[in-house]
Amino acid sequence: MSKAVLMQGNEACVKGALKAGMRFFAGYPITPSTEIAEGCAVELPKLGGKFIQMEDELASMAAVIGASVTGTKAMTATSGPGFSLKQENIGYACEAEIPCVIVDVQRSGPSTGLPTSSSQGDVMQTRWGTHGDHPIIVLSPSSVSETYYLTIRAFNLAEKYMTPVILLMDEMIGHLRETVNLYDDVEIINRKQPDEPEGNFEAYKAGENLVPVLPVFGSGHYYNITGLTHNTWGFPTNNRKIAGDLNSRLLNKIEKNRKDIESFEEYLCDDAELLIVAYGGSARVGEESVDMLRKKGIKAGMYRPVTIWPMAETRLAELSERTGKVLVIEHNNGQYVHEVERVAGKKVEVGFIGNISGSYILPTEVVKKAEEMYYAK
Amino acid sequence: MERMEIRLAGKGGQGVILASIILAEAAVNAGKYACQTQSYGPEARGGACKAETIISDNKISYPEITVPSFVMALTQNAADKYVRNLPEGTIVVLDSSVTPPAETDKYRLYRLPILHTAEYEVGKAFTANIVAVGAINRILGICSFEELTETVLKRVPKGTEEINIKALKAGNDMDLEG
Numbered sequence: 001m002s003k004a005v006l007m008q009g010n011e012a013c014v015k016g017a018l019k020a021g022m023r024f025f026a027g028y029p030i031t032p033s034t035e036i037a038e039g040c041a042v043e044l045p046k047l048g049g050k051f052i053q054m055e056d057e058l059a060s061m062a063a064v065i066g067a068s069v070t071g072t073k074a075m076t077a078t079s080g081p082g083f084s085l086k087q088e089n090i091g092y093a094c095e096a097e098i099p100c101v102i103v104d105v106q107r108s109g110p111s112t113g114l115p116t117s118s119s120q121g122d123v124m125q126t127r128w129g130t131h132g133d134h135p136i137i138v139l140s141p142s143s144v145s146e147t148y149y150l151t152i153r154a155f156n157l158a159e160k161y162m163t164p165v166i167l168l169m170d171e172m173i174g175h176l177r178e179t180v181n182l183y184d185d186v187e188i189i190n191r192k193q194p195d196e197p198e199g200n201f202e203a204y205k206a207g208e209n210l211v212p213v214l215p216v217f218g219s220g221h222y223y224n225i226t227g228l229t230h231n232t233w234g235f236p237t238n239n240r241k242i243a244g245d246l247n248s249r250l251l252n253k254i255e256k257n258r259k260d261i262e263s264f265e266e267y268l269c270d271d272a273e274l275l276i277v278a279y280g281g282s283a284r285v286g287e288e289s290v291d292m293l294r295k296k297g298i299k300a301g302m303y304r305p306v307t308i309w310p311m312a313e314t315r316l317a318e319l320s321e322r323t324g325k326v327l328v329i330e331h332n333n334g335q336y337v338h339e340v341e342r343v344a345g346k347k348v349e350v351g352f353i354g355n356i357s358g359s360y361i362l363p364t365e366v367v368k369k370a371e372e373m374y375y376a377k
Numbered sequence: 378m379e380r381m382e383i384r385l386a387g388k389g390g391q392g393v394i395l396a397s398i399i400l401a402e403a404a405v406n407a408g409k410y411a412c413q414t415q416s417y418g419p420e421a422r423g424g425a426c427k428a429e430t431i432i433s434d435n436k437i438s439y440p441e442i443t444v445p446s447f448v449m450a451l452t453q454n455a456a457d458k459y460v461r462n463l464p465e466g467t468i469v470v471l472d473s474s475v476t477p478p479a480e481t482d483k484y485r486l487y488r489l490p491i492l493h494t495a496e497y498e499v500g501k502a503f504t505a506n507i508v509a510v511g512a513i514n515r516i517l518g519i520c521s522f523e524e525l526t527e528t529v530l531k532r533v534p535k536g537t538e539e540i541n542i543k544a545l546k547a548g549n550d551m552d553l554e555g
Contacts, residue, residue, distance in 0.1 A: 006402040006411060116417055176440050177398060177413035179405050288439035360441055 007180045009144045009173040010077075013103060014039030016151030017075050020188060022101070023049035024074040026063035028056055028082060031115045032171040033105035036077035057082040061089035061102070068093075068100045069225065071191065071216030073155055077103035080122055081112055083129070090164050091130030092227040094250065097204070097212055099158035099191065101151070103167045105174035108358040117358030118171035120280055120331040126166045127309050133247060135254040137161065137261055138309040140168040142283040145180040147173060150306070156189040157261060161253055162211050168308060170331065172281030172360060194221060204232045204246070210253040254310060262312035265304045266319075268294065272301025274374050275323040277316070277340050279305045282329045282361060289329075289366035296367070298374050308336070313343045320344035325373050327351040329361055349373065381517070382442040383430040385509070386459045387451035389423050392506030395532060397428030399510050400519060403528045404432040407520040412440040425454060432519065447517065449509060450475060451491065460484075468516060470509075487516065487553055494547050504544035507533070511548020522549055 007015075013036050017025075025040035041051045050067075054060040060076045067074040078086060083104045093100055106122045108114035122129075126138045137157050141147040147169065154165040192213045194201065198220030207213045215221035224234035229243045237243070254261065268290055269275070278286035286302045293300035303319055305312055320326050326344055328337040328351070337352045344350050351373050355361045383400060387393040394415045401413035412431045418424040429442045448463060449470040450456035456475045463469070469484040471477055472491045489512055495505035507529060514525050526545060533541045 004405055004408075006398070006405045006413065172414075172440070175414065177401060177411075178437065178440065179410045179412075284438055284440055291438065362443065363439055364443075 004179050004181045006177050007144050008035060008177045009141070009147045009169060009175065010035035010105065011039055012144045012148040012180065012182075013077070013151045013167065013169070013174075014043060015182070016148040017101070017155070018043055018047065019148075019184075019186065020073060020152040020155035021190070022073045022075050022155060023047065024064070024067035024072045025050070025076065026052045026054050026060040026067070026074070027076045027078065028054055028060050030079045030082045032107055032118075032174050033077045033079050033103060033169075035174075036103060036105070040075075057085035058089065061086040064100045064102075065089060065093050065096075065098050068098050069217045073099075073159070075101040075103065077105065079105050079107045079115075080109045080119070083122060083125065087125075087130040091132060091134060093164040094130065094134040094136065095227050095229075096225050097162040097214060097250075098164070098225075099162050100164050101154045101158055101167060102164060103151075103169060106168070106170040108356070114358040116171070118281060118331060118360065119356075119358065120170055120282060121333075121335070121356070122168065123308065123330070123332065123335040126168050133251060135163055135250050136166065136309055137163060137254065137307065138166045138168050139263075139306060140280040140308045141173055141306075142280050142304065143173065144176060144178045145182060146306075148180070148182050149186065152186050152188070156187065159189050159191045160211070161209070161257065161261070162191075162214060163254070168280065170281040172284070172331070191216070193219070196221075200233075202232045204230060204234050206249055209257050210249050258310050261307055262310060263306040264312040264315060265306060266315075267302040267304065269301035269303060269319055271299050272319070272323055273299040274301075274325045274327065274370055275319050276300060276302040276366070276370070277305075277326055277328045277336075278302060278330070279308060279336065282331050285361045285363055285366060286329055288363040289370065292363055292367050293370055296371070298370065300370060311339055311343070316340065316343050317345075320348045325349050325351070327353065327366070327370055327373060329353045329366055331355050331361065380431060380433045380435075380437070381447065382445045383432070383447040383449075383513070383517070384427065384442055384445045384459060385429070385449045386425075386427045386455035388454070389417060389426045391426070391451055392503065393426050393451065394428040396506040396510050396513075397430045399507075399525075399528050399532050400513065401430045401432070402532065403514070403520045403525050404430070406524055406528060409434060410437050412437045414440055425458070427455075427459070447513070449513065451505065451509070470513070470516070487512075489551055489553070491548070494551065495544060498547050499540060499544045501540055501544075504540055507541045507544035508548035508551075511545040512551045512553070513548075515549055515551070515553060
């Protein structure tokens with residue numbers, strides 16, 4: 001174990017990305033994600049990597065995709081306003097199966113909103129921001145050290161499943177400095193490459209886990225990359241059968257591998273009679289609230305989705321059913337709560353506390369609401 | 378150490394955030410858990426700025442201040458905004474240029490010439506944050522002066538080491554009763 005140090009969330013993201021092997025960053029700096037771009041600008045040249053500040057977010061996302069096609073692990077970082085602009089090309093990366101990592105350090109919106117204030121208002125946008133039925137993986141860290149490990153995991157999942165992965169941070173964690181003790185011994189997954197010799201290559205054929213093996217551009221394997229619906233050679237087609245098969249495979253490569261992708265954490269859930277559900281920054285409020293409730297004799301526990309999309313539903317369903325009372329806390333007007341309601345079912349009481357003022361929810365607010373729910377008949 | 382919540386407030390450009398980071402880092406180096414956060418407006422200089430450090434022997438869940446145990450205000454605005462409705466016995470440090478708000482008799486009040494010392498004794502107004510760090514550590518005893526010096530040297534810009542150590546000493550040696 002290394003020595004405990006004080007580190008900022010955005011700084012931990014850069015460290016994780018470099019550890020994962022990220023060697024290309026394109027972005028357009030925006031508060032509260034700017035320290036990620038700054039850190040990459042300082043560190044990447046030292047490692048032979050490239051940092052480029054593009055003219056806007058659209059171009060940044062395009063540059064990231066281009067870099068990844070050459071086999072380089074690539075990342076961009078932004079906040080809400082920039083995340084909106086990246087959506088079109090995120091969809092391209094989903095369709096063309098180009099691995100990359102997009103960091104969204106959420107700030108209060110809509111529009112340019114409150115640039116320096118925290119929020120979790122982009123949760124649904126990470127799922128459905130780009131158009132069409134598409135697969136997506138989203139991870140949300142709730143501490144500085146977890147930001148480091150989840151950034152590495154984001155790259156691992158991107159390369160393994162050949163898909164964009166979104167690291168959904170919030171200002172609360174991105175700008176937080178706290179004690180960390182980081183391990184260096186972590187698993188790094190690199191992109192699979194074909195054993196076949198150069199020449200024409202059926203790149204979009206389903207491989208292991210339904211994931212294709214895309215040769216890096218310049219390797220001498222010939223195939224086409226497009227955002228249009230394509231056949232297994234990558235060439236556009238209007239054939240309904242091929243289109244249906246492709247779209248199903250894209251969704252199923254995530255759906256059928258959910259067990260590998262999903263992750264969550266439980267805090268004092270074993271004997272819990274009331275379940276708090278929170279993720280990212282709001283989980284810090286949740287954890288404190290659980291401790292306060294326990295001191296008052298209320299057996300509260302917290303379920304924290306770490307993989308936000310796809311949602312780890314099985315355990316949440318079990319805990320919701322057992323406790324019968326679930327309280328969701330989010331720094332938004334209620335987005336993920338609807339997913340929790342869907343999983344919990346109609347028999348479970350689901351309460352909600354949100355905040356859209358740019359401030360953090362107070363643990364005392366959560367305790368008050370939890371007490372009302374707990375003592376209600 | 379129970380949870381100690383330290384709020385530093387001033388205006389943008391005074392180095393309040395860096396002071397808060399140094400206190401947190403000194404605490405981590407002394408083997409404690411620390412969290413550090415800040416809030417500021419979109420402007421680069423002159424806007425209201427607040428930085429917070431939480432220090433504890435235990436892991437810190439909620440990283441924000443709920444009830445501060447220590448408040449420092451370097452400007453009148455900061456004092457008027459943050460030195461109010463605090464619990465009895467809260468340690469309050471005001472720059473001597475600041476007029477104390479009402480009810481300060483229930484606090485442990487220090488009125489210290491932080492800005493004046495930086496500008497005239499150390500010779501550079503921009504060292505006020507480090508003068509403050511020296512004085513705050515004297516009051517709170519977060520770590521030894523040597524450990525604090527090490528942390529300050531790691532965090533201040535290259536080429537400013539000498540003047541910042543001078544500032545740290547000036548803060549550390551400040552007459553707290555005066």
